[in-house]
Amino acid sequence: MILIHTPSPKEVAAYLALFRAALPQQQFVTLDTLTQPERVRHVITWGPPPALFAGLPALQAVFALGAGVDKLLTRDDLAPDVAIYRLLDGGMAAQMTEYIRYGVLGYQRHMDVYRRQQAAGQWKMLAPRTPQQVRVGVLGLGEIGGSVAQALAADGYCVSGWSRSAKTVPGIRCHHGADGLATLLSGSDVLACVLPSTPETRGLLDHERLAALPAGAMLINAGRGDLLEQNALLALLDSGHLRCAQLDVFDVEPLPGGHALWSHPAVTLTPHIAAITLRPQAVAQIAANLERLAAGLPGLGQVVRGRAY
Ligand code: NAP
Ligand code: GLV
Numbered sequence: 001m002i003l004i005h006t007p008s009p010k011e012v013a014a015y016l017a018l019f020r021a022a023l024p025q026q027q028f029v030t031l032d033t034l035t036q037p038e039r040v041r042h043v044i045t046w047g048p049p050p051a052l053f054a055g056l057p058a059l060q061a062v063f064a065l066g067a068g069v070d071k072l073l074t075r076d077d078l079a080p081d082v083a084i085y086r087l088l089d090g091g092m093a094a095q096m097t098e099y100i101r102y103g104v105l106g107y108q109r110h111m112d113v114y115r116r117q118q119a120a121g122q123w124k125m126l127a128p129r130t131p132q133q134v135r136v137g138v139l140g141l142g143e144i145g146g147s148v149a150q151a152l153a154a155d156g157y158c159v160s161g162w163s164r165s166a167k168t169v170p171g172i173r174c175h176h177g178a179d180g181l182a183t184l185l186s187g188s189d190v191l192a193c194v195l196p197s198t199p200e201t202r203g204l205l206d207h208e209r210l211a212a213l214p215a216g217a218m219l220i221n222a223g224r225g226d227l228l229e230q231n232a233l234l235a236l237l238d239s240g241h242l243r244c245a246q247l248d249v250f251d252v253e254p255l256p257g258g259h260a261l262w263s264h265p266a267v268t269l270t271p272h273i274a275a276i277t278l279r280p281q282a283v284a285q286i287a288a289n290l291e292r293l294a295a296g297l298p299g300l301g302q303v304v305r306g307r308a309y
Contacts, residue, residue, distance in 0.1 A: 070197035092275035093147035131156035137188030145194035197224035198308035207232035222274035
């Protein structure tokens with residue numbers, strides 16, 4: 001039996017219809033129709049309620065309806081032997097590329113400065129800058145970050161990337177480890193973060209590391225909010241060391257009303273929409289994974305608990 005749950009009943013109904021169509025031989029249930037929790041072996045979810053998993057004694061695997069699994073990994077009701085699978089791209093890499101390309105292009109063409117000049121009624125042309133003159137550092141070279149980095153390199157930007165393990169990606173200067181991060185930071189006009197939130201990455205973008213970016217740099221954070229020390233960013237924007245930021249993810253979401261980031265003139269913020277799960281892609285991927293498991297094959301996109309992503 002497979003339980004589907006997200007916080008939106010409308011969304012649950014939509015997923016239920018799609019999964020039933022994709023796998024008519026399987027029995028799908030929702031929380032309001034669940035009468036035999038002891039028969040649930042798989043859960044497909046985003047934002048499960050507290051203690052949900054504790055009441056499912058036969059649970060074997062959880063399928064996240066997203067790429068990041070930080071919230072699942074920090075729960076205390078999910079036994080360590082329950083497998084967690086996440087979405088691999090599923091249409092999110094293309095959306096993330098658009099989101100980051102938008103920021104990088106705006107930076108290259110000085111759009112943030114022109115917006116501020118407009119607010120001040122100022123008519124002033126700035127010197128043109130080509131993509132080749134803009135160095136972009138991408139933190140995270142996985143399913144999503146790897147695609148973003150390659151797309152920006154194809155646009156002509158000078159792209160470096162950073163990952164946990166050593167990597168070779170065509171057209172990208174690849175770095176890893178602490179030394180690699182220092183090299184990347186000092187040579188990035190735009191720093192674009194697509195890292196997962198793990199015990200190793202939380203708080204990574206602190207004052208010291210953000211200050212290591214060249215003067216006038218831009219930060220884009222679309223990984224997770226807790227990777228960034230928001231006050232450090234605000235201080236560096238206020239001092240003028242950083243020129244602007246485009247933020248999609250925050251420590252607390254929704255970002256509380258009145259927070260300084262809402263009204264900062266150098267900040268563009270969005271409500272966690274950089275790359276949204278596309279239902280048909282998610283259903284196709286999870287249905288294929290369920291079929292693999294039923295056939296005794298290893299599932300794809302299994303989270304490595306020890307790495308926390
Ligand atoms: P992924 O395929 O697992 O890739 C993660 C990348 O981060 C890998 O390159 C990995 O290095 C690197 N990494 C992990 N820990 C690291 C560390 N300690 N030091 C350096 N690099 C490290 O994940 P993905 O599918 O690309 O997704 C990445 C994240 O994007 C998600 O976890 C989620 O937080 C975020 N996201 C946000 C949105 C949004 O709308 N804002 C949407 C989707 C995803 P290795 O290559 O060496 O393993
Ligand atoms: C969204 O943030 C995701 O991780 O899929």
